Amino acid sequence: MRTNTTLRAAIAGATLLAAGGAGAAFAQDVTLEYWVYSDFAQGDALAMQQEFIKEFTDAHPGVKVNITGKGDDDLTAGQVAGAASGNLPDVFMNAQHIGAQLVEVGALANIYDKFMALPEDVRNQFDKDALATCMPKPDELYCLPYTGFGSLLFRNLTVLEKAGIDTTTPPTTWDEWFAQMQKVKEAGMFAIPDETLVFNSIGEIYATSGNSQTWGFNWDNHTTRIDEATMTKVLQKFVDMAPLNTGTSRNDQATKDLFISNQLAFHTIGPWVNPTYEEAAKSSGLKYDFVLIPGDTAGKTGGVRSYEIVGVAPGPNEEVAFEFASFITEKTQMARWAKLLSRYNANAAAMADPEVSALPLIRVSVEAAHGAMDLAAPYFVDTMPSCYNSTVIDYASATTDGEYTPAEGAKEMIAELNGCLAQ
Amino acid sequence: MSFRRYLPHYLMIAPFMILFAAFFLYPILSGLFYSFHDWNGVKAPEFVGLGNYDRILVSREFLRAMGNLFFYIAITVPLGIFVALGLALLVDSFTGRWANFFRNAFFMPVVLPAFLAATIWRWIYAPNFGLLNMILGWFGVPSVNFLNDTGSMIYALVAVDIWVSAGFNMVIILAGLKNIPTELYEAARLDGASKMQQITHITIPMLGPVLFFVFTYGLISAMQVFDKPWLLTGSSFTSYGGRRNALLFPVMDMMGRAFGGVKFGEAAAYGFLLTVAIVFVTALMFALRAWSERK
Numbered sequence: 001m002r003t004n005t006t007l008r009a010a011i012a013g014a015t016l017l018a019a020g021g022a023g024a025a026f027a028q029d030v031t032l033e034y035w036v037y038s039d040f041a042q043g044d045a046l047a048m049q050q051e052f053i054k055e056f057t058d059a060h061p062g063v064k065v066n067i068t069g070k071g072d073d074d075l076t077a078g079q080v081a082g083a084a085s086g087n088l089p090d091v092f093m094n095a096q097h098i099g100a101q102l103v104e105v106g107a108l109a110n111i112y113d114k115f116m117a118l119p120e121d122v123r124n125q126f127d128k129d130a131l132a133t134c135m136p137k138p139d140e141l142y143c144l145p146y147t148g149f150g151s152l153l154f155r156n157l158t159v160l161e162k163a164g165i166d167t168t169t170p171p172t173t174w175d176e177w178f179a180q181m182q183k184v185k186e187a188g189m190f191a192i193p194d195e196t197l198v199f200n201s202i203g204e205i206y207a208t209s210g211n212s213q214t215w216g217f218n219w220d221n222h223t224t225r226i227d228e229a230t231m232t233k234v235l236q237k238f239v240d241m242a243p244l245n246t247g248t249s250r251n252d253q254a255t256k257d258l259f260i261s262n263q264l265a266f267h268t269i270g271p272w273v274n275p276t277y278e279e280a281a282k283s284s285g286l287k288y289d290f291v292l293i294p295g296d297t298a299g300k301t302g303g304v305r306s307y308e309i310v311g312v313a314p315g316p317n318e319e320v321a322f323e324f325a326s327f328i329t330e331k332t333q334m335a336r337w338a339k340l341l342s343r344y345n346a347n348a349a350a351m352a353d354p355e356v357s358a359l360p361l362i363r364v365s366v367e368a369a370h371g372a373m374d375l376a377a378p379y380f381v382d383t384m385p386s387c388y389n390s391t392v393i394d395y396a397s398a399t400t401d402g403e404y405t406p407a408e409g410a411k412e413m414i415a416e417l418n419g420c421l422a423q
Numbered sequence: 424m425s426f427r428r429y430l431p432h433y434l435m436i437a438p439f440m441i442l443f444a445a446f447f448l449y450p451i452l453s454g455l456f457y458s459f460h461d462w463n464g465v466k467a468p469e470f471v472g473l474g475n476y477d478r479i480l481v482s483r484e485f486l487r488a489m490g491n492l493f494f495y496i497a498i499t500v501p502l503g504i505f506v507a508l509g510l511a512l513l514v515d516s517f518t519g520r521w522a523n524f525f526r527n528a529f530f531m532p533v534v535l536p537a538f539l540a541a542t543i544w545r546w547i548y549a550p551n552f553g554l555l556n557m558i559l560g561w562f563g564v565p566s567v568n569f570l571n572d573t574g575s576m577i578y579a580l581v582a583v584d585i586w587v588s589a590g591f592n593m594v595i596i597l598a599g600l601k602n603i604p605t606e607l608y609e610a611a612r613l614d615g616a617s618k619m620q621q622i623t624h625i626t627i628p629m630l631g632p633v634l635f636f637v638f639t640y641g642l643i644s645a646m647q648v649f650d651k652p653w654l655l656t657g658s659s660f661t662s663y664g665g666r667r668n669a670l671l672f673p674v675m676d677m678m679g680r681a682f683g684g685v686k687f688g689e690a691a692a693y694g695f696l697l698t699v700a701i702v703f704v705t706a707l708m709f710a711l712r713a714w715s716e717r718k
Contacts, residue, residue: 101684383684
């Protein structure tokens with residue numbers, strides 16, 4: 001069975017390279033500009049990217065690929081400004097929730113026809129849900145989903161043991177989890193970061209009660225999909241958690257420091273924090289694990305999911321740029337990438353590779369991504385106004401500060417969000 | 424005849440005028456044009472009249488950003504000058520290598536990249552573990568969440584701002600101090616004036632034009648504050664301003680509208696409003712200065 005899968009993957013890879021070889025005839029002396037996140041252009045990740053580039057350029061004589069790492073905002077600003085000035089990179093990464101902005105300014109080519117021309121085996125490798133998020137309409141495809149995440153609950157086992165909590169079984173419901181948070185605080189330690197400070201962490205807690213259908217946007221009438229009753233419940237959770245939190249956001253270095261120094265029990269965040277904690281485990285004996293974020297009922301999970309995307313710019317290099325994009329997102333490359341960094345990605349076939357799925361972080365991440373709520377769906381339809389995220393954060397913080405009751409906060413927030421989206 | 428006569432002069436100022444027109448005048452005028460249009464940077468601009476201005480002026484973010492800006496300016500500009508003047512007087516009282524040492528030490532934050540300065544300060548301000556909270560802890564003060572507590576965030580920013588700008592202002596004031604004739608101090612000493620009297624009756628009046636420059640420059644810089652609050656709050660194009668927008672400022676809002684919301688017309692209107700405000704304040708400063716000199 002495994003031999004069969006490997007053989008199919010090898011054939012699919014060879015087909016891609018062969019297709020690339022055919023493309024090489026019209027892609028002589030082309031230099032592709034390839035923009036990636038800055039952490040993809042450092043250390044082992046860069047070495048792996050360069051390996052992919054070498055394999056691709058060896059199969060495509062005359063094609064050169066320049067890789068450039070950029071920070072989140074620099075990627076977006078560069079792509080938006082590049083679209084305006086006609087100086088776009090040929091292949092580039094960005095976050096899924098920035099996709100609509102990039103479509104609006106014409107930075108992303110519709111690659112549907114090219115994708116459909118790929119061998120069926122290759123097309124079927126992608127996670128269907130992830131691929132669907134790149135398709136605002138049946139015949140429009142604006143990205144290939146690349147790496148991704150589903151939020152995880154990192155647990156400091158030392159803190160939990162000190163608080164008298166049995167760590168062998170993770171909490172399965174919100175009530176169980178909250179009871180543990182209270183025990184941690186009673187033992188004189190912090191339970192959780194302030195989840196109201198960052199849009200993603202608000203989403204993570206919202207997902208413990210809500211789902212993708214009650215989060216995100218109704219673009220048909222430009223209203224929010226946030227459900228008032230669910231948000232009321234979630235704002236109450238923030239109020240309840242307020243005395244237990246660190247006062248720092250999930251992204252702050254101070255939060256990681258508290259976790260590493262055994263003063264913080266729980267940290268809800270993506271898998272990218274794991275290398276830091278892994279290093280702390282080696283150097284200072286940090287005892288931790290990662291589990292699913294529990295939802296209101298057993299079997300339901302909290303957390304958000306999102307993907308980094310690979311997009312192709314419209315223009316004369318579009319063909320060969322797509323070949324490169326499809327090459328780096330193909331199973332063989334994505335499995336190597338996953339094994340190297342233990343990072344979840346949108347190539348379901350790569351995730352199912354026994355060597356990959358055996359990695360603990362990948363195993364939990366796959367489950368987390370499938371149970372999590374989409375961060376800002378539907379994607380690629382319309383541009384989220386700049387007032388949206390700040391409104392959500394504002395009302396969550398104001399309710400936690402006692403300025404509104406949860407019911408008032410939810411009502412006001414939704415009214416304000418609808419006003420923001422109507423602009 | 425006169426054109427030919429002055430041709431060399433025109434040629435000499437031409438490089439500046441060309442660069443000025445290309446990189447200053449043209450962007451301002453095109454910004455003004457786009458401010459009346461709905462424009463995403465790529466598609467053809469669509470005329471919307473004063474729609475962009477209207478949307479900005481009634482938005483919650485604009486009102487919050489302006490409120491924050493006034494409060495920030497009211498503290499950071501006078502306090503910044505006060506600190507810079509103090510440092511300049513301190514450095515001026517030293518001679519030789521110590522004067523050089525202090526001048527360089529106080530100037531160091533000016534040359535530090537903003538992201539590095541913000542990283543240092545995020546570490547200093549961190550709750551529980553941060554340097555400042557450790558020091559406060561020695562005196563029994565509980566941990567303060569400087570960058571997330573809405574009551575302390577703006578003061579945390581002011582401290583960083585003064586730390587960065589004081590060195591620059593100090594150098595300018597120092598140059599002004601060197602130009603004050605020493606005879607004035609000698610005469611004051613003979614008349615029995617104390618050090619404080621010398622400062623208030625000689626130093627500060629003689630530094631008038633320098634302090635005016637430092638004040639005006641500080642005011643203009645403060646109105647354009649962007650990088651420090653952006654970095655201190657870990658902002659991005661889709662989420663900026665920190666907890667409850669306590670560190671939201673106009674340029675941040677403008678950037679968010681441009682690159683987060685892809686509304687370049689709206690961002691251009693924002694930029695134009697800000698430009699008008701800066702020009703107005705600067706003109707007012709010069710008018711007040713001229714009026715006080717005439718008096």
